[in-house]
């Protein structure tokens with residue numbers, strides 16, 4: 650388990666994280682969500698020792714994470730920045746990664762590269778934005794690490810490659826359970842994948858709950874516009890959408906007494922996120 654205890658991170662006059670307390674348990678898929686500048690990358694960089702906290706501590710299994718090579722070897726993080734010289738060939742980076750992560754699975758990395766159509770003979774500087782992301786997510790997936798951290802994993806990926814990534818991530822997770830932290834703005838795409846949701850707002854934890862609890866925080870009703878409007882009057886409505894004569898309304902609270910003419914579906918995570926972070 651990775652524990653973040655009372656962590657504050659300041660950059661000169663910017664406080665990126667403020668007194669943060671959050672834990673990431675074993676063998677779960679987390680969604681780390683927040684608006685631009687909320688502090689997600691800062692948190693991931695603290696967990697990988699790329700940054701040091703201004704105040705507070707981070708622990709893995711009860712031991713401090715700072716300068717703890719054994720613990721850091723259990724975490725692989727796909728960050729936003731590329732750490733390599735543009736002239737280095739991808740297959741060479743696979744070899745280097747295998748030195749830092751003894752569990753790195755070269756055969757699996759090659760198989761993933763083939764599935765994504767990535768030519769490992771290429772130099773990193775020759776890759777498009779999307780293939781740069783693909784390369785970094787392959788390194789993370791194949792690292793053999795126990796904690797896989799993804800910061801904007803699908804940046805620049807087309808819809809086909811995004812779908813392939815989610816499928817490969819689930820395959821990796823079910824074959825060899827690990828802790829996955831997915832930080833992304835594409836909430837709808839990961840909503841069915843994540844088991845636990847952590848939302849950061851202005852450097853503080855706003856929500857930290859299992860996905861099934863979030864679903865029970867509310868619900869969505871849909872049906873004829875007039876019928877939805879009539880039934881929703883006076884209820885705590887997060888938001889609504891209209892298509893032709895039909896309406897969809899996202900509501901906080903328990904669903905009881907919904908007429909048979911309306912359809913009830915689980916609460917939409919993205920709608921909840923927009924509502925909670927919209928001020």
Ligand SMILES: Nc1ncnc2c1ncn2[C@@H]1O[C@H](COP(=O)(O)OP(=O)(O)OP(=O)(O)O)[C@@H](O)[C@H]1O
Nearest residue numbers: 660663664665683684685686687688689690691692
């Ligand atoms: N190296 C740095 N120097 C100064 N300020 C920084 C630095 N890194 C982050 N910040 C600031 O800290 C805050 C949190 O940034 P962070 O990158 O963690 O947000 P984020 O949630 O990952 O955002 P995004 O979704 O836009 O990537 C922002 O105000 C950002 O400008």
